[in-house]
Amino acid sequence: MRPRSGLAVRLGLLITCLLLPWGTAWGQGAPSPAASPAALALDHALQQALGQNPQVLAARASVIAAQQNLAVARTGLAPTISANGTGTYGTSSSTSSTLGGLTAPLTTITGTGSVSLGASLPLYDGGRTEANVQAAEAALASAQAALRQTEQDTALGVATAFFNVLQAERLATVREALLLQAQAQLELSQARVRAGVAAQSDVIQARAQVAQAQVDLLAARSQVGTSKASLQGSIGVDAAEPVEVQEPPVPPGTVTASAEAAMQTAETTRPEVAKAQAAVSSEQAALDLARVAAGPQVTVGVGTTYTPLSTSPVLNNATSYGVSATVSLPLYDSGKGRAEIGAAQAALQGAQAQLRGERLAVRQDAYQAYLSAVQAAANIQATQAAKAAADEALRVAEGRYRAGVGTIVELITARAQAAQADVNAVNGLYAYETALATLRHAEGLPIQASALGGGQ
Numbered sequence: 001m002r003p004r005s006g007l008a009v010r011l012g013l014l015i016t017c018l019l020l021p022w023g024t025a026w027g028q029g030a031p032s033p034a035a036s037p038a039a040l041a042l043d044h045a046l047q048q049a050l051g052q053n054p055q056v057l058a059a060r061a062s063v064i065a066a067q068q069n070l071a072v073a074r075t076g077l078a079p080t081i082s083a084n085g086t087g088t089y090g091t092s093s094s095t096s097s098t099l100g101g102l103t104a105p106l107t108t109i110t111g112t113g114s115v116s117l118g119a120s121l122p123l124y125d126g127g128r129t130e131a132n133v134q135a136a137e138a139a140l141a142s143a144q145a146a147l148r149q150t151e152q153d154t155a156l157g158v159a160t161a162f163f164n165v166l167q168a169e170r171l172a173t174v175r176e177a178l179l180l181q182a183q184a185q186l187e188l189s190q191a192r193v194r195a196g197v198a199a200q201s202d203v204i205q206a207r208a209q210v211a212q213a214q215v216d217l218l219a220a221r222s223q224v225g226t227s228k229a230s231l232q233g234s235i236g237v238d239a240a241e242p243v244e245v246q247e248p249p250v251p252p253g254t255v256t257a258s259a260e261a262a263m264q265t266a267e268t269t270r271p272e273v274a275k276a277q278a279a280v281s282s283e284q285a286a287l288d289l290a291r292v293a294a295g296p297q298v299t300v301g302v303g304t305t306y307t308p309l310s311t312s313p314v315l316n317n318a319t320s321y322g323v324s325a326t327v328s329l330p331l332y333d334s335g336k337g338r339a340e341i342g343a344a345q346a347a348l349q350g351a352q353a354q355l356r357g358e359r360l361a362v363r364q365d366a367y368q369a370y371l372s373a374v375q376a377a378a379n380i381q382a383t384q385a386a387k388a389a390a391d392e393a394l395r396v397a398e399g400r401y402r403a404g405v406g407t408i409v410e411l412i413t414a415r416a417q418a419a420q421a422d423v424n425a426v427n428g429l430y431a432y433e434t435a436l437a438t439l440r441h442a443e444g445l446p447i448q449a450s451a452l453g454g455g456q
Contacts, residue, residue, distance in 0.1 A: 055099035076129025269444035294337025
């Protein structure tokens, strides 16, 4: 038994040395409350992410670009006004001869110029502008839906990372309590050995439990730092910036929405469905353009020009009006127009099928998220009941060991079961919080603390 005792002592010393740097960060050397950052609430984290996350900013820029493209498309049949000026200046040289044989050079200077104002208004272009506007509107709708999807995906990522931080902090607190329990158990075992009522093996096993609790605490504290870095990254700030999070209100004990309501909400509000609808509109516009291109090309327009000043007496202070019309009838194009129409029709059918598939997909996604949330809510009650039972079993095992009728193995087993029950209870709580956020995302609704359990 001596070698095992020496190994346990050395292991305990090693773990204690490893914990010294962590003690500086989480113990006596912790920053004063004045130096700590203000606690970050969930809603504030979401607002911060939506205001500075690079992906969200890029999606907003795409919406602005689509708006400008729509403005360009609408100018197809809009009037235009222009001011024009022309001018020429030149000289010409010639030689004149007389009857007496004398010659004389002649130089002539010429100059012309005019200033005019012109206006034109296209009246009809065969439906090309209308189709271009429809395509630009569809592109704008798609960009707006993509922005909403990016915002919702970002919000879900932030909420998940936020709850991961809370979960990691709670687990670290549990591990700290378990370490204190293990150290108290070691002291009790040592006292019983000194009293001659327990074997030295009890101390060895108790020391091993302390060493394992120290390892678990190290891992839990490391996970806190990792979770905070992930939260900062999802918000869009430097991962090394310090952050403290605020516990949100306790969520309701049951899921308030029904499965069918969640699916219907998803079908009407999910941005993926809006993007698919925009794709159908875009393909319809492409089909209209293909039909315009394959048919007769007709354009009609009117225009006027006013010339207030000109060197030409005919043009000076003159006004002219005009109507223009062009008709182009394709007689033979080797089937190109018909093929382009067929391709556009097929693309439209594909977009319509994709829309139907997207509606089914979001309904299924919402249903699965609903089931997960319901299961997570039930799991909270189950883990709390298991925790209460494990705590009671541990209390009994500790009493039996103090009374000398229980073994160290029985006590260690009860403590391990109670520790796992504590971990399961913490995991169950934040799994439910995350499941509620996922359900909101699956419904296409904004994620906010008030929707998950009350205002902050």
